[in-house]
Structure formats: C-alpha cells, structure tokens
Amino acid sequence: MDNARSQELFEMAKMIIPGGVNSPVRAFGPVGLKPPFILKAKGEKIFDADGNRYIDYVGSWGPMILGHARAEVVEAVKKAAEDGSSYGAPTEKEVVLAQMICDAVPSVEMVRMVNSGTEAVMSAVRLARAYTGRDAIVKFEGCYHGHWDGLLVKAGSGALTMGVPNSPGVPSDYVKSTVTACYNDCLEIQEIFADIGSRIAAVIVEPVAGNMGLVPPDIEFLKLLRRLTAEHGAVLIFDEVITGFRVSYGGAQEYYGVLPDITTLGKIIGGGMPVGAYGGRRDIMKLVSPSGPVYQAGTLSGNPVAMAAGIKTLEILRDNPSIYSETDKKAERLEKAFNSSAERYEIPLHVNRVGSALSPFFTRQPVSDFKTAVKSDTRQFAGYFGEMLRNGIYLPPSQFETMFVSHAHTEAGIKTTEQAIGAAFLRLKETTN
Incomplete structure (x- = not known):
C-alpha cells in the first residue's frame, strides 16, 4: 500500500501544526504508524491522498451514522x-x-x-x-x-x-x-x-x-x-x-x-x-x-x-427507525467475527458492544471500568491495527477508542471486514508463536 504522499504531508504538517495534527489521536502514536491523510469520503469508505481506499469504522468519531456524504x-x-x-x-x-x-x-x-x-x-x-x-x-x-x-x-x-x-x-x-x-x-x-x-x-x-x-x-x-x-x-x-x-x-x-x-x-x-x-x-x-x-x-x-x-x-x-436495528445487526456480526477469530487463534479478547458501537479489548477478562480496560495488551492491539489497515480497514488508532458502524456499511463491506479480522488474528497468532 503506497503512502508516500500522506507521509510527505505529515512531515510538512509537523513543521507548522503541533505534532502534525489538530487532535492528538490522529497522529497514530499509540500504534506506531504514520497516519493516512484523507482526501474524501463516501458511504462506508474514505480515500486518502495516495489513492488508497478504506472501509471506515471511525466515522468522524461517531456522527456519521448514515455514512459519509449522504x-x-x-x-x-x-x-x-x-x-x-x-x-x-x-x-x-x-x-x-x-x-x-x-x-x-x-x-x-x-x-x-x-x-x-x-x-x-x-x-x-x-x-x-x-x-x-x-x-x-x-x-x-x-x-x-x-x-x-x-x-x-x-x-x-x-x-x-x-x-x-x-x-x-x-x-x-x-x-x-x-x-x-x-x-x-x-x-x-x-x-x-x-x-x-x-x-x-x-x-x-x-x-x-x-x-x-x-x-x-x-x-x-x-x-x-x-x-x-x-x-x-x-x-x-x-x-x-x-x-x-x-x-x-x-x-x-x-x-x-x-x-x-x-x-x-x-x-x-x-x-x-x-x-x-x-x-x-x-x-x-x-x-x-x-x-x-x-x-x-x-x-x-x-x-x-x-x-x-x-x-x-x-x-x-x-x-426511518429501522436504521437502528439494521445498523446494530451489522455491528453484531463484527462482534461475532472478533469472538470467533479470537477463539480460533487463541488470542485473548473481550468485546464490548452497545448497538452500533463496539470495542475489541485484547484481554481475557471482562472490561467494566478504566482499571480493567488498561490491562489490555496494547502491543497486540497495535499489531492487529496495522494488519487491518494494510487490508483496507480504517479503525480508531488506539485500544481505548470506539468503533462505529454506519447504516451505509454494505454487505460486501461487512464481509470484507470479517475476512480482514480473521487474517489479522491469524497474523497475530503467527507472530506470537
């Protein structure tokens, strides 16, 4: 995946914007990567300055429940x-x-x-x-x-x-x-x-x-x-x-x-x-x-x-009240994909979900507060995040943020994401052995 233009923009930004970003988590610091610079978005996808496209689960940190550019x-x-x-x-x-x-x-x-x-x-x-x-x-x-x-x-x-x-x-x-x-x-x-x-x-x-x-x-x-x-x-x-x-x-x-x-x-x-x-x-x-x-x-x-x-x-x-039930079902499918991949590849994982918002925590124990959340394995999260990004899935770049599913996520997009989750967890399994 080419990211030369995004890297160039990031270096330019760091000279004139603190940390190169206008909100800290955008810098991708917790996952040890450089952020793609986004050019446009439509429906379930965002497109970066290098022409890469991603299925987006950040959704501008929540508001894009209808998808981008409805x-x-x-x-x-x-x-x-x-x-x-x-x-x-x-x-x-x-x-x-x-x-x-x-x-x-x-x-x-x-x-x-x-x-x-x-x-x-x-x-x-x-x-x-x-x-x-x-x-x-x-x-x-x-x-x-x-x-x-x-x-x-x-x-x-x-x-x-x-x-x-x-x-x-x-x-x-x-x-x-x-x-x-x-x-x-x-x-x-x-x-x-x-x-x-x-x-x-x-x-x-x-x-x-x-x-x-x-x-x-x-x-x-x-x-x-x-x-x-x-x-x-x-x-x-x-x-x-x-x-x-x-x-x-x-x-x-x-x-x-x-x-x-x-x-x-x-x-x-x-x-x-x-x-x-x-x-x-x-x-x-x-x-x-x-x-x-x-x-x-x-x-x-x-x-x-x-x-x-x-x-x-x-x-x-x-x-259109059915938007909520339809979007929740898409999030439920991702929850199941996380759990089944974690079980198959023996990766410690706990998934929390409320409606169309969810978080996979890389920990064996239930997460009910800050103390249990911070016991998650952030190195495993970073590895998973990198694999998902390389497979065209754009996620919040921190273990301590939330994924958002939109009504615009398509059947094909959800299937692609399920497959990417399986591939990422297999890679985690291979690198930890």
Whole structure:
C-alpha cells in the first residue's frame, strides 16, 4: 500500500501544526504508524491522498451514522451555504433543530446550541453550579468530557481524592473541586455522597463510556446515580455527545430508561458539522442568559449550515427507525467475527458492544471500568491495527477508542471486514508463536 504522499504531508504538517495534527489521536502514536491523510469520503469508505481506499469504522468519531456524504444531507448543506454561511443572528433552523431534540430526548425541555461537545460540557457544569450554589463536581475515571480544564483530571486513589491536573497549564486550584470516582462502582459513589453530598453540584457521566474503549454501564449504577443526585439536591449530567442519537433516537437515556437533569450533545446533531448542545429541565435551563444570569455565548452557535445538516440527519433517523436495528445487526456480526477469530487463534479478547458501537479489548477478562480496560495488551492491539489497515480497514488508532458502524456499511463491506479480522488474528497468532 503506497503512502508516500500522506507521509510527505505529515512531515510538512509537523513543521507548522503541533505534532502534525489538530487532535492528538490522529497522529497514530499509540500504534506506531504514520497516519493516512484523507482526501474524501463516501458511504462506508474514505480515500486518502495516495489513492488508497478504506472501509471506515471511525466515522468522524461517531456522527456519521448514515455514512459519509449522504446525498440528502449534502444537498441540505449546499442549499444552506448558498444562503450564507453565518449570520450571528437567530434563524428558523435553530428553532426547528431545537424542537427536534426536545421531541426526541426524553429529559430535554429546553436546549441551547453551542459549537462543540467540550463547550456543551463546560456550559452544563457552569449551569449546574449556578443552579445548586455548590462547587464540587464528580466525574468518573476513564470518562472523557472534552478538554475543558475543570474536568481534565486524573483519578485519585481512594474514594474522596480530589482531582490532579492531567495536563500542564491546568492550575491545581482550578480542579480542586473535581472528585474522580470509578465508573460502575456503586459502593464508591455511595461513600462519596455520604461524605460530601451537600457539597456536590453535579455528577457528570458518559452513560455509555466511549473514551476508554466502549464500556457499557451497569444499569443499577445509572439508577443509583439518579437516586443519589435527587436525594442530595445535585444535578445529574449525562454526556451524550457520543451516545445521543447513536444508541437510539432518544440516546442512552431512552435506551436505559434513566433520565438526567442536563444532557450534553454533539456529533450526530450536526450531521458531521461542528456543533454541540446542552439541554434539560426547563427550570434549570431558564437560568441561561438572557433569560437568566448564567452567561454563555458564541458567534457561531446555531450556525445555519450546521443546523441544516443536523435537521436533515435527524429527519432521516426519525422517519426511518429501522436504521437502528439494521445498523446494530451489522455491528453484531463484527462482534461475532472478533469472538470467533479470537477463539480460533487463541488470542485473548473481550468485546464490548452497545448497538452500533463496539470495542475489541485484547484481554481475557471482562472490561467494566478504566482499571480493567488498561490491562489490555496494547502491543497486540497495535499489531492487529496495522494488519487491518494494510487490508483496507480504517479503525480508531488506539485500544481505548470506539468503533462505529454506519447504516451505509454494505454487505460486501461487512464481509470484507470479517475476512480482514480473521487474517489479522491469524497474523497475530503467527507472530506470537
């Protein structure tokens, strides 16, 4: 597989862009390779600068549930762009998309558009603190909520250890009110609330963790979070930037039947365009300026081109509910292919899947939290990743990311991927003997 042009572009990029990329995982560092530079995408495939084509399971990290460049979405974007790309003024499209979100997501009564998942999270946390008059925020180890300073923290040891900055440039004082707990650990979160429940403004959680690889929740864990926050007057925030409109039309909260107070959204609601949103109970959301005192603003919030892409994407999903079951079945086939190849070639593997999102972990034990996820064999993952890439399968370049299947993945594409999985695992078997 020729990659001379991509390598040339990467070397050029490293001279003018930190690390040669505009988001760290794109650099392919965890797998020891150089990234292909993508030229275009259509349906289930992406095409790089060297003319190579790949079956894509990154899907722009989740939003491309309909596949790339879906004709109706492209047409909506073109039409919107012809009318101007940005106004910095209210538009009907904002109202339409906001209503669609409120109709779809069970807990959302009002919603504010922003520009990214990170912006949605930081705004939601500010709002929760204002609503409760408290400062402490509880997050969970391995759950990623964007690169906002207040949640960019390591986990501490012990139930009540306060956060330590996970990046230079984040002041220690800035995260001193962030408490990190273990995902899916019911006992620990009960201990935290027993000790500091009156100080907790909010608990923020990915209802399905997607940033330590895919880790499903224990349903009792989600129910416990709902009960504890209600009892202690804290706000429950579901970060559904990945799961919103992906695991079901109403998101993970509809899928599991547990409703938060505030929800953050992104990715799919922009049809792949840069967009985010936060929404929730009316009494909380009415505190947002200009109807209330909690300030948040953005020139490009509710951008008309992004709104058009989001409206058309959600319309297609709403009007064609079989998209979810059909896409889930494709992901289930890949799950089975991973398990059968691992068994055949005696490769330690555990696969987690929720709907059309899945992660193969190179470990024998079940993966239910960050501590079990990081026991995976990252060297085996890198070997598997390289073989899959050489066979034309484009995957997230890290053991701790999530694969996304789209409705555009074809029968031929799924079969090719199944065959590539078998070939990659055979190669792993040969190289470990």
